[in-house]
Amino acid sequence: MLDLKWVVANLEEAKERLSARGGGAAQALAPIEQLAQERRQLIQESESRRAEQKKASEQMRSLKGEEQAKLRAHLKSLSDEVKEKEARLKEVEERIEAALLGVPNLPHSSVPKGAGPEQNQVVREWGSKPRIAQPREHTEIGEKLGLLDFERAAKVSGARFVFYRGALARLELALVQFFLDSARERGYLDLLPPYLVNADSMRGTGQLPKFEEDLFKTTAGHYLIPTAEVPVTNYHRDEILEHLPIKYCAFSPCFRSEAGSYGKDTKGLIRQHQFHKVELVRFEKPEDAQAALEQLVLDAQAPLQKLGLHHRVTVLCTGDLGFSAEKTYDLEVWLPGQGAFREISSCSTFGDFQARRAQIRHRPAPGEKLRLVATLNGSGLAVGRTVVAILENGQQADGSVVLPEAIRPYLGGLERLEPVREL
């Protein structure tokens, strides 16, 4: 959420910076100026009335009989007036809040302007493409080896679900441990979060109120988390943090309804309703946020490099930026089967956008005023997509898959994936 005071004082700048996102982001601001004015006036009126009322009602104690009855009648009308104004004020503030909650974050000045994904810019590349004669996609590789079962998953759960079998099931969990180890080495504290959260948490990180249709909701009113970012960022909701920075790594399953992505990546592991991810979350001083984002990208790249997977870093342009993000780098891993780079991590800084919604603050020094912190997060990494990359990059002519050396110790020394032996 943007700061109301700042928006009102810098309306033109706000509109201009939001319009870089395209899609009418700036229009959401339209009603705010007038509402802010109404709000100020109502505050002044109701507060001055209330001050008057407070003063007069102090005399009530010392008065008796008719005198008191007279004053009481006067105060009653004052009281009614205050109540009426406060009711109107509340309504105006609710409308401001509703409008503001629907406004996306301002892109950082260093974000390239652009209309959509085509205008994202490649920042750097790591490694090189493996030479594979006739690359196949992970679905084919996995199904042939008996390691992936989409058909039965469709029977049991529906589209966009999967069963992993045998060594691949183990690989998924091995990668989780491997990613957490990598993050821990880089100073992140392990957190294993709840997978169901309340609406306040979803509002804190920006999923609600605007993106409810992307979420799964339980009959009890909880939401299934679409990423560990939600519980981990909200871990410090309504808190005053004493020491910054704070760095957490958290494993969790992620649940996404994928509403509106019909027809996209319908096959395979790329886009599932449920997947696993290790998330890196940082709380930083505002002035450290940009440097921390650069650091975060390196933290996310580290396991990818240990696995020897060819990838590149891109910076998202203004038109492709997520709702809450101020700046985002994507990590895209090379998938020989698809002949394309695909997102495997997304690292963003949110400035104080989430911190304002979630009221996460810190005191720069004793005696100084509280400030909102900056929040950041990035995948480190998406586990399912890493499995895809390992399958496609490690595929051999005989159908087996050679595993990256770095992951072998997590699998009891297993070197390659071969057909599952039916028991």
Add this chain to the structure above:
RNA sequence: GGAGAGGUGGCCGAGAGGCUGAAGGCGCUGGUUUGCUAAACCAGUAUACGGCCCAAAGCUGUAUCGAGGGUUCGAAUCCCUCCCUCUCCGCCA
């Protein structure tokens, strides 16, 4: 799920219609004293939103005792709804 007890400042804990932003204590900050440390003593110690001010500082108004609503001239205090915590019972991995 059933029965009961609770939620007050950074923390502990009083208060039970007006004099309470809230006693007392702890903590923290500054000062005095002091070979050092400690102790003692003194002072200060919230947040948000308005107004005055070019701005900061400062002054000033209002709100805030789990959340929301109600009663009342006036609510931390009375009533209603909800949330959360704890204890016991049931169920359960």
